[in-house]
Amino acid sequence: MAASLVLALVVAVTVRAVLFRSSLAEFISERVEVVSPLNSWKRVVEGLSLLDLGVSPYSGNVFHETPLILYLFHFLIDYAEFVFMATDVITAVALYIAAEDFNKVVFRKQRIAFEFQKYAPDIITLVRTPKEMYHIPLKVALFYLLNPFTVLTCVAKSTCAIHNAIIAIFVLATVKGSAFISAVFLALATYQSLYPVALFAPALLYLAQKHYILVNLHSTTFLVLLLKYAVMFLGCLMVTICLSFFLLNSWSFIPSTYGFIDHPMFFMFVQLAIIAIFKSYPTVGDVALYMAFLPMWNHLYRFLRNIFVVTCMLISSSVLFPVLWHLWIYAGSANSNFYYAITLAFNVGQILLVSDYFYAYIRREYHLVEGLNLKSPDGKEAHVVLK
Template sequence: MAAPLVLVVLAAVTVRAALFRSSLAAFIAERVEVASPLNAWKRVVEGLALLDLGVSPYSGAVFHETPLIIYLFHFLIEYAELVFMITDVLTAVALYLAIQDFNKVVFKKQKLLIELDKYAPDVAELIQTPVEMHYIPLKRQFIPIKLKSKSFWLYTMQYASLYLCSLVVIICLSFFLLNSWDFIPSVYGFILSVPDLTPNIGLFWYFFAEMFEHFSLFFVCVFQINVFFYTIPLAIKLKEHPLFFMFVQIAIISIFKSYPTVGDIALYMAFLPVWSHLYRFLRNIFILSCVLIFCSFLFPVLWHLWIYAGSANSNFYYAITLTFNIGQILLISDYFYAFLRREYYLTHGLYLTRQDGTEAMLVLK
């Protein structure tokens, strides 16, 4: 499978290099679907200019990246195009290797469960094959393995500790580089308080632009809690399926974050092929795919009508933003339903019957 990966990477790098050299580069850099107040390249350039003048890049309200980013590009600004392409390639390779390892674990686990008669006898067509998983085992003979079982809460504490330690290291390293704590309100405070209401493909900007100021704090807390509200119940429900939990959680973050871009959506959609075995259980995939595709085409159209032609207003653009995000929510809900339905069938059998022998219908609530 290495050859297809190399071909895809070469094609992607070629397309990206061509876009960098074309007249579309400036147009794409200005698109609100691609650039946000957090990641806009113009803001990075302005932050670098302030840093070169000996002024803190966080003294104004323009730059909101971490000190690690600005010091990285302080030395690599001339090679920014190359840095972006290398980062994309490393991300693609990391995802490929991670999914390969995941497929190996799933392949071994399901063979062990089959040997232990944990699956129903009529679910052979639901078992993932090596071809579907894009994974060819090195040996034909299966060697039984024992699945190591650890407490769910032990895993939770381990990963929570790892996250907190990483956050502390990043903050301490940022302070060492900047010799100031100015970056905390300018980066983390900016993300949480949402002071910049520049239009984007998220749910925050229009809502808070129309809201009375004295209600803002309450509704900022209500909106921001959505990112964290689903974490614990999903973690408990999917404690034996960490990769699917990560996929759902990344999707929720990309939908409910304060300054989303298409890059956030592309991250979780890169995992969709991993769940190809769920396609037979998806209920509205065609309709939802059409909704997301048509919304993607209508974003620039309604933006042009609002900003340049003057024949529309912000309500039009926000309406398509709402439709796009509702489509994403329904898409993730559909995958979650399909995942739970397949897991139920694996245990209870694909062809369910009532006590009288007639065919039963599965309804998940």
Template structure:
């Protein structure tokens, strides 16, 4: 199995290296589905140029990376420009390897411990069911076109995915300080990962054991507080370092302010750009609040209440919802959470929308560039056509998230109530609507 994984790494690395040195690199990097104002490498190079010329890159509307990111990227561009492509490839491969180990640990913990109904033996996971999902996770990341194009386009989403992958790994290992530090770094870059503090707190609390039930409850409460304090302290420290590097706090408006206010309405695979292009200015603030609450907070409480016993599924669900509803999403964000899904391979038999979702993903991925060409170059279409594709793409993702959550609920219900159910003497089938 290890040899197979290393072979996959080699093949995936070769594919990325070939595309990075091909004529397709610039075309891929210019695609609006891949590059956004927040992750574009072209924006990074412009910011680094202004920084080296002694001009504040945060004045105006050109640069939106954090000062910490600017410092690192400037060093890369100035000292090792010939290795930048290799760095992107290595970071992508490391992300896949981290996700592979995360899946291995998760599958080893996925043991049926509760007392279930008598006729549910067929539903219980066997040891053979726990071997292949980690390989599928690595493969889903390494060979997903969304991830490959994000790497070839040299978007900073590659580094964001690396931070998220380490957050998942450190969370499942129970390393509080390291997990909170990496999560703070991910939050510093794109703000929305702050919601992952909730599943991380639950995981870290569950990792701590005590002998008595009362002691355990008090320990969990203190564990939640300690995790939150650690995360906030790490984030404040990173913000302070960023302010020192930038010589002030102007970067907050150019980074977090840019994410929250959505001033750049160039098309992407998200939903913000079209609505705010058509929105009357008088109502803009209201809808900014509505969209941002929907992206960050609306689903957090209900999902936490329902999935507090499955913090990894909660974290994956929140990551998926971030990729759908954030202000400047890209295909690299979508590819990351898609790679996590094989960890719940045992739920696939309960999913009902797999074929529909697969067709939606395939059709929208093909139609997006076509409709863009018709709109921008041929002038035979308009913004409504392209938004229709992005709306269908977002709908497919929502169908996927709800389907996997319903599959989890149906399997859980079957485990506790048995497979054979009768109503008025007739066999019934469980259907969630």
């Protein structure tokens, strides 16, 4: 598997290097779908120029990046292309290792559930097997490395790639159970953009579960959180809900917090999607990050209802973005409403994607406990209707 990952990294870096040397690089760096005033490389260069002239980059309305990015590229401006390619490699490797460790946690939870007869006897087809999950880490890395959205973000030298790397390392540290490193990179991610503060709750949940799952493997206690930590985690969740509500205006955060307390990794995936959808200046790089997690939920495919419609919406919207922009800005045969409408369609597609996975996850968890062959009280076949 390591050889496959190295080969994927080589191919991904080669594709990026070729595009960096092509005439498309400048065109991509100007695309509004790929860069925004908050992460554009052009704004970074302007900020560095102002800094060299002794003028504060923040004195006007040109530079919006953090001082960390400003001083980072003050020393690495000549190696910018290498930095962005290395950033994508780091992100992919972090996601790969996180997916590997997550697989181990999944198997541990399944084993405990079977030992204590938590699952119904007829759900063998829903159980995740080592053969099924063996290739998931590589698929996660490929979904990030070879995603056109990721490639465009890297070639445009959008600092969104750096944001994604910070969040990926945060996820890795969380899955590994390192509370200190997780907190450091969550703070960095929040420093770069206020929105990742919403990942605070799923990180705490995963760190808590990482602790008591490992404890329960060597004891007779079944999935019981130590009482001395219960008040702390509950209080942190309440604070995070309030922060998310006021800072993100994300109404879906509150029910998701309560509905996925036992599934923090999926909760983290949902929160990354919500962050990407509700950002003030969203770009395709934000979308690429949470889409890299989709192979981790391949066991939900049988319960997805709208995947064909969602796929068509996302692909058609991605194709129409540059077309409608050209008609509006250059051809003059359209107006801003055309581009605004396709942006809404793209976001609706993302919302349908996340809600479909949301439904599929709940449906699978229900069948794991109640069984696949459901019967009504009178003995007839029953059907599940989730409202």
